[in-house]
Amino acid sequence: MAFTLPNGAALTLPPHATGADAAAAIGAGLARAALAVKVDGITLDLARELPTDGERRIEIITEKSGAEALELIRHDTAHVLATAMLELHPGVKISIGPAIENGFYYDFDFPDGVSLSDADFPAIEARMREHVRADERFVREDVSVEAALERFRAEQQPYKVELIEDLVRNAPVDAPVTSVSLYTNGPFTDLCRGPHAPSTKRIKAFKLQSVAGAYWRGDSARKMLTRVYGTAFLSQAELEEHLERLERARANDHRRLGPQLGMFQFSEVSPGAAFWMPGGTAVFNELVRLSREMGAARGYLEVKTPQVFDSHLWKTSGHWDKYRENMFVTEYEEREMALKPMNCPGHCQLYAMAPHSYRDLPLRLWEPGLLHRREASGTLHGLLRVRHFAQDDSHIFCTEEQIQAEVAGVLAFAADTYGLFGLDVHYELSTRPEVRIGSDELWDRSEAALAAALDSLGLPYVVNAGDGAFYGPKIDIHMTDSLGRSWQLGTCQLDYNFPERFDLTYIGADNAEHRPVMLHRALMGSYERFIGILLEHFSGELPLWLAPRQVTVLPISERHAAYAAEVLQRLAASGLRADVDSRDEKVGRKVRDAELAKVPYMLVVGDREAAERQVGVRVHGGGDLGAESLDGFIERVLARVRERDLLREGTA
RNA sequence: GCCGACGUAGCUCAGCUGGUAGAGCACUUCACUCGUAAUGAAGGGGUCGGGGGUUCGAGUCCCCCCGUCGGCUCCA
DSSP: OEEEOTTSOEEEOOTTOBHHHHHHHHOHHHHHHEEEEEETTEEEOTTSBOOOSSOOBEEEEEGGGTHHHHHHHHHHHHHHHHHHHHHHSTTOEEOOOOEETTEEEEEEEOOTTOOOOGGGHHHHHHHHHHHHHTTOBEEEEEEEHHHHHHHHHHTTOHHHHHHHHHHHHTSOTTSOOOEEEEEEETTEEEEOOOOOOSBGGGOOEEEEEEEEEEEGGGOTTSOEEEEEEEEEESSHHHHHHHHHHHHHHHHTOHHHHHHHTTSEEOOTTSTTOOEEOHHHHHHHHHHHHHHHHHHHTTTEEEOOOOSEEEHHHHHHHTHHHHTGGGSOEEEETTEEEEEOSOSHHHHHHHHTTSOOBGGGOSEEEEEOOEEEOOOOGGGOBTBTBOSEEEEEEEEEEEOGGGHHHHHHHHHHHHHHHHHHHTOOOEEEEEOOOSSOOSOHHHHHHHHHHHHHHHHHTTOOEEEETTOSBTTBOEEEEEEEOTTSOEEEEEEEEEESHHHHHTTOOEEOTTSSEEOOEEEEEEEEEEHHHHHHHHHHHTTTOOOTTTOSSOEEEEESSGGGHHHHHHHHHHHHHTTOOEEEOOSSSOHHHHHHHHHHTTOSEEEEEOHHHHHHTEEEEEETTTEEEEEEEHHHHHHHHHHHHHTTOSSOTTOO
């Protein structure tokens, strides 16, 4: 048997050689370090006989193989967790336990009345450590479906039985499933595809992190299981580093930063709705101003539509059927009314209020509309998921021929917007779902138009097959928060449905009525979510133009109060957000507090500055820049604000 | 909405096996009048998330509700 190693060298092995044999043939050190073997891109256990077909490129996976090694031992650790859990809770039903991005989980079903909390972790971890220390081998065994079913029925493991039955049922006709693989480590045997490291001792460091509920098979109609999350590493040091990283990320959580910086707070009197303090309101307004300016330059027309609409409108739009449980419904004078959860029906209504010529299209309506959605309590998450928010929402009415150009325009606008903040976003194209309206031919064209627009701008994207809206495909733009959770910001959706439902028309060049196409788009998404993401992205150090407080004046003693007031007056008159720290404190203290508040500029004023009409400039994180004339300072800072400079002075 | 945990002063948190609340910061006042990351002293401030219950007595134990956090489902 001949193989090719990653460095191009040839390796010849006797027949029936295993991955372990291959590693040993290369070197004794490699044999000791080996975790698994990869043949033609497929990872296998070391103990398995190597396949003889294919190109036979072979690579030994060791602890130094990075992500692949981590994935292996995390999956191993999940098995060890299940091992310990079965010993500590003999009646527990096990389901699945995969490796995930930063660790692993295992889902359990505990007998009624038994619940798990993180207080139970030390005992479970101790039992897990015993199994790791015992250096138990992972032994693979291929058994017939019947034997496997019999085994898990005997062990009263219904989830495993269901998994096997589904494997058989969902197998393609030309490749029926007749056997499954089992992995045994110590006293525990699990249904598992593999691969695994040779033995439990390869798990060098692990930790259980949290317990959470998770629906069996992700289906909210099914039973909720108990999920235990954990992580594992190839050294204790790496584990600790990872945990420290998580700790640091928590300091960037917008829910901590927002109140700290005096931007917003939440209250029990209105769950899921932020109270915006002056500082946060300033940030919010700057963003609205930005989208207004950028939109105006790209042909968007600002409109304002009502907050509350008669249910007739929602019946026309389809929301009454599809979205009612997410709406705040009210009633007066025997009319059923609802707060708007989206702007589109209002914009359609507005479009229909006047006749339109093809010459008017595309018509780009924009509204930073306030929306209310009755989100389930468990889904609320700081500013990233709220019940009351505003979107930079637009509806573009155009002809079918204009679709691709309009989508390209929206994507270019999006790239400009995100570029201004240095945000690293990723794009997803969601295509036709099972339940949909419209002909396949229409969907072909719609999806092609969106894909063509993405391609024309050279934007990489992943396809979410079947994830489109029932009325059309969409492009979603995502970004991750400080803890690695992904959130959708922008969206661009193609819609043939609403124009139909609202009977929207335009008069074409042929003097006949035609149906326009509608594009729904938001770039920042909701201003609330966008601000949350920005806070985390900048660790609370918002760029100068966005900072809740841009300048703070620090008089050295009470004697300088008058000059400080004059400086503040000049700053405020030039449109800068500024204040004076007139507390009876030493400058050192005032500087410290301003630094902690992440204020971009601190102006120290004392006798020297007052005499020369200067200010002592200090930049956040950048130290003392020395004295400068007040006029010069204001001019320079205003220029940077106008440019919406991303970087802070002195930190470039 | 579902599973689990948590909820003490504006903030961060103490409060052992039940015996009618405490610290630091913040705030107010006074002294100091100060040059780039915490001046000192004094003082005010709490329905212990809300409501029931057990008990001679509940921040501590039990039940219900609300909110928050970690997930799941859903979503901008």
